[in-house]
Amino acid sequence: MDWYCGLTEHLLNKDNIVVGNESFETILQQLEKTVVTLYKALLLYQMRSVCSYYRNQGLVFLCSLANLDDWDGDLKSVTDAEIALQKDSDQYNSQHAKSSLGRLVELAEGMETLLGDVRQTLRDFIDLQKETQMDEEDTKCRRELFVVDPQDDMETIEKKKDGLLDDAYKWILATKEYVAFTDWSGDKSPLPPCRLLWIKGHAGTGKTMLLIGIIRELSDQPAALSPNVSHFFCQGTGDKTYNNATAILRSLIWILLIQQPDLISHLRPMYKHKGASLFTDGNALVAMSRVFKSMLKDPRLLPVYFIVDALDECDQGLEDLVQLISTSLTLSDKVKWLVSSRPAVELKSPATVELDAQSLERPVNAYINYKLSNLKGRDGYDADTLAEVSSEIHRRARNTFLWVALVFKELNSVEGWDAVDTIKNIPPGLSELYDHMMTRIEGGNEHNRQRCKNVLVATFLAHRPLSLAELGVLADLLPKMAQTIVKKCGSFLTIKENTVSLIHQSANDYLKASYTSRLQQGGVVQGHVDISSRLIDAMSKLRRNIYALQYPGSKPGDITIPSPDLLEGLRYSCVYWATHVCQVWSQLDLQKSSTQLYNQVCQFLQEHLLHWLEALGWIGKTSEGILAILSLDAQITVCLVYDY
Numbered sequence: 001m002d003w004y005c006g007l008t009e010h011l012l013n014k015d016n017i018v019v020g021n022e023s024f025e026t027i028l029q030q031l032e033k034t035v036v037t038l039y040k041a042l043l044l045y046q047m048r049s050v051c052s053y054y055r056n057q058g059l060v061f062l063c064s065l066a067n068l069d070d071w072d073g074d075l076k077s078v079t080d081a082e083i084a085l086q087k088d089s090d091q092y093n094s095q096h097a098k099s100s101l102g103r104l105v106e107l108a109e110g111m112e113t114l115l116g117d118v119r120q121t122l123r124d125f126i127d128l129q130k131e132t133q134m135d136e137e138d139t140k141c142r143r144e145l146f147v148v149d150p151q152d153d154m155e156t157i158e159k160k161k162d163g164l165l166d167d168a169y170k171w172i173l174a175t176k177e178y179v180a181f182t183d184w185s186g187d188k189s190p191l192p193p194c195r196l197l198w199i200k201g202h203a204g205t206g207k208t209m210l211l212i213g214i215i216r217e218l219s220d221q222p223a224a225l226s227p228n229v230s231h232f233f234c235q236g237t238g239d240k241t242y243n244n245a246t247a248i249l250r251s252l253i254w255i256l257l258i259q260q261p262d263l264i265s266h267l268r269p270m271y272k273h274k275g276a277s278l279f280t281d282g283n284a285l286v287a288m289s290r291v292f293k294s295m296l297k298d299p300r301l302l303p304v305y306f307i308v309d310a311l312d313e314c315d316q317g318l319e320d321l322v323q324l325i326s327t328s329l330t331l332s333d334k335v336k337w338l339v340s341s342r343p344a345v346e347l348k349s350p351a352t353v354e355l356d357a358q359s360l361e362r363p364v365n366a367y368i369n370y371k372l373s374n375l376k377g378r379d380g381y382d383a384d385t386l387a388e389v390s391s392e393i394h395r396r397a398r399n400t401f402l403w404v405a406l407v408f409k410e411l412n413s414v415e416g417w418d419a420v421d422t423i424k425n426i427p428p429g430l431s432e433l434y435d436h437m438m439t440r441i442e443g444g445n446e447h448n449r450q451r452c453k454n455v456l457v458a459t460f461l462a463h464r465p466l467s468l469a470e471l472g473v474l475a476d477l478l479p480k481m482a483q484t485i486v487k488k489c490g491s492f493l494t495i496k497e498n499t500v501s502l503i504h505q506s507a508n509d510y511l512k513a514s515y516t517s518r519l520q521q522g523g524v525v526q527g528h529v530d531i532s533s534r535l536i537d538a539m540s541k542l543r544r545n546i547y548a549l550q551y552p553g554s555k556p557g558d559i560t561i562p563s564p565d566l567l568e569g570l571r572y573s574c575v576y577w578a579t580h581v582c583q584v585w586s587q588l589d590l591q592k593s594s595t596q597l598y599n600q601v602c603q604f605l606q607e608h609l610l611h612w613l614e615a616l617g618w619i620g621k622t623s624e625g626i627l628a629i630l631s632l633d634a635q636i637t638v639c640l641v642y643d644y
Contacts, residue, residue: 245317380416
């Protein structure tokens with residue numbers, strides 16, 4: 001009976017009445033009726049058994065013999081009820097189990113889908129991690145590929161000059177050569193194809209400003225319609241480490257990757273194996289040329305203009321660069337080149353715009369009128385004087401922008417009543433003008449004459465433009481003297497934002513040609529000897545913990561640089577002193593060059609090596625210091641072998 005009583009808890013458990021979306025309430029109600037029928041039969045059988053137990057035993061015996069109580073029928077009712085319950089229970093359990101199994105299958109399918117989603121999420125996460133890592137590696141690659149931002153260079157050049165004058169460059173936009181060059185319609189164009197445009201002209205004819213104007217025009221076109229523009233400006237008067245084919249190609253590729261990032265796939269494998277040395281070792285130009293050609297053959301490449309100014313000022317690898325330009329035109333029809341140079345460069349181009357007297361007459365006249373307008377209102381510059389000044393300048397200018405600019409620079413310090421005589425004393429032609437300025441320097445007092453020559457030697461031999469403080473070190477001037485002496489050097493030099501440089505490549509060419517006769521009888525080697533000695537003397541003032549920090553281990557960005565900055569005038573010295581020494585020793589053996597310089601170098605390294613390395617750390621040039629030591633070691637080895 002205990003077993004039967006427990007049936008209700010098992011069979012009629014309403015916790016399992018719903019499986020998934022399926023309800024078993026109807027079936028459970030039928031099963032409940034069967035259980036009630038069974039219980040009725042059981043209770044009836046038990047009650048009759050109790051009554052029979054308390055009746056007369058004899059009567060019970062007689063009833064049993066005659067089967068009057070029909071115990072078999074009662075037992076059969078219980079058995080039938082039990083069989084009915086068993087049947088309904090089996091059916092219920094079967095349906096419930098089937099439904100439960102179905103639910104399990106659904107849950108399993110749901111779990112499989114969930115696991116698939118988790119797996120896909122993990123794959124997506126791993127892919128994202130790989131992409132992030134690849135982006136970081138690509139960013140590092142572009143950072144180490146970087147040489148100089150040509151956009152910043154272009155703005156710096158404009159600041160050194162008078163800015164971009166529309167009438168001085170827009171004339172070229174109407175020439176048939178430029179129209180053909182900017183036409184990308186291909187076979188549908190009525191014009192002959194032009195994919196290489198060469199603008200050539202002598203010194204001072206405005207090639208750089210002309211290209212700046214063209215770059216502005218091309219860059220200002222609607223982005224959806226305009227090809228990309230990748231450009232580079234060679235500057236003989238700028239940082240001389242950039243005037244080589246490798247630096248030019250690296251910068252062109254750098255801009256191309258900024259504009260079309262997918263092309264870095266051609267650079268990534270080589271960079272992965274070689275790292276930063278890919279861009280700096282002796283085979284860098286070969287490697288960069290291979291990468292560049294591969295990019296040009298990529299079907300994803302978008303149309304692009306490559307523009308290089310002052311190709312003649314490329315000191316290393318010019319022939320290789322010219323050959324690469326020619327080869328690139330055969331690799332892709334999506335590439336066009338615009339280059340400028342002096343006529344001396346050997347460049348085969350079907351389209352050439354020559355800056356001669358005919359093409360420059362109107363632009364130069366417009367520039368002269370612009371400069372004359374700036375003189376109006378100054379002392380002595382009345383209408384008659386301006387007219388006479390205009391006539392003299394037009395007659396002597398020879399359509400040379402630079403000559404006009406230098407003459408007006410002279411007039412900035414002259415009142416109107418002396419302007420015409422000043423112009424008449426200035427000879428036409430750039431070389432003659434430089435001769436005139438050098439003669440004026442040599443006519444000054446003895447002390448200032450030598451100071452001016454020291455300044456010109458320093459700016460000519462320096463590897464980059466100098467701050468006034470740095471120039472004072474190289475030219476052996478007192479701190480407050482540099483700016484005054486620079487002004488006495490006439491128009492050879494220009495000062496912009498406290499930085500001194502030669503005004504133009506033509507000035508550099510003049511000083512190179514007349515160096516021994518007019519600047520220093522000992523020649524360029526003696527100039528490097530003097531500069532090396534001054535740089536080492538200046539750095540001998542370095543000391544431990546030069547910024548007097550209380551706690552070691554600070555980084556440059558973590559401290560406030562004291563004022564005055566003790567390293568302000570020594571930045572050039574710290575980076576380039578060894579380069580100047582090597583330039584001396586590469587020309588002469590140690591005995592012939594200067595025993596005094598050799599001893600000075602040895603003493604400096606013995607006493608101030610760690611002080612120098614500390615200073616390099618503060619200016620962020622430690623790697624340059626290591627390269628300098630290696631260069632010195634290699635040069636000494638060569639000299640010793642030569643002496644032997």
